[in-house]
Amino acid sequence: MPKIQTKLKSKKIYLVRHGQTDYNLKKIVQGSGIDAPLNETGRMQAEQFYKTFQHVSFDKIYTSTLQRSIQSVERFIQKGIPHEALSGLNEINWGTREGMEITPEEDAYYHQVIAEWQAGNTALRIEGGESPEDVFERQKEALEHILSHDNEETILICMHGRAMRVFLCQMLNYPLQCMDLFAHSNLCMYKLVYTGNMFSLHTFNDIRHLNGYCSQL
Known part of the structure; x- marks a missing residue:
């Protein structure tokens, strides 16, 4: 965690993953080099999230620079809540695998890389792409900026x-190497509280806000 020089007030952070895209639906690799929009399901997920949390008085919205993340919280942005897109929040670059369908061969390669990361080799890069350590380093500046x-x-x-x-x-x-402990699904939410020197996790991979939509499927 980056060191912040100023004394900070506590912060509540609602952290969400973007809604579904056709790449998610069709199981095509989608990283920082793929700027896909939300599909119909993703837009409905975004609407459900907005309906559930529109009462929250957000002071600021941060997204990656990719349109699927911006579209997922667009209804909040339209309310006039200040918004900033940070490239440090972009998805990992999956290199030569981006845009490829997940065949059995590609799935085997993916699981091989994940196994290496879980074993502690987090400096290992996807062929032509980034490693978790690369992503960690670029996120440092984004997190420091958010907390400042x-x-x-x-x-x-x-x-x-x-x-x-x-x-x-x-x-x-x-x-x-423990990052896969944090499960996620489209438009899931993690809620954290920052006290000025540490974070605590209050909500884990929460999708209860999607129940209204999911019950209609």
Whole structure:
């Protein structure tokens, strides 16, 4: 966790993953180099999230620079809540695998890489892409920037699955090899509280806000 020089007020952080895209639906690899929009299901997920949390007085919204994260919280942005897109929050770069369908061969390669990360080799990069340590390093600046604003006490952050796992390790001071402990699904939410020197986790992979939509499927 980056060191902040100023004394900070406590912050409530609502951290969400973007809604579904066609890449998610069709099981095609989607990383920082794929700027896919939400599909119909993703837009409905975003609407359900908005309906559930529209009463929360967010001081600021942070997203990645990718449109699927911005579209997932667009209804909040339309209310006039200040918004900032940070490239440090972008998804991991999956390199040569981006845009490829997950065949049995590709799935085997993916699980091989994940196994290496879980064994502690978090400097291992996907072929042509990033490692978890690369993502961790670029997220440091983004997190420091987010925490540096004393007047932002309730924050909404929307980002991406693998990057969110790295981000949670960073905030909660977990070893990167443990990042797969943090489950995620489209438009899930983690809620954290920052006390000025540490984070605590209050909500884990919460999708209760989607129940109204899911019950109609």
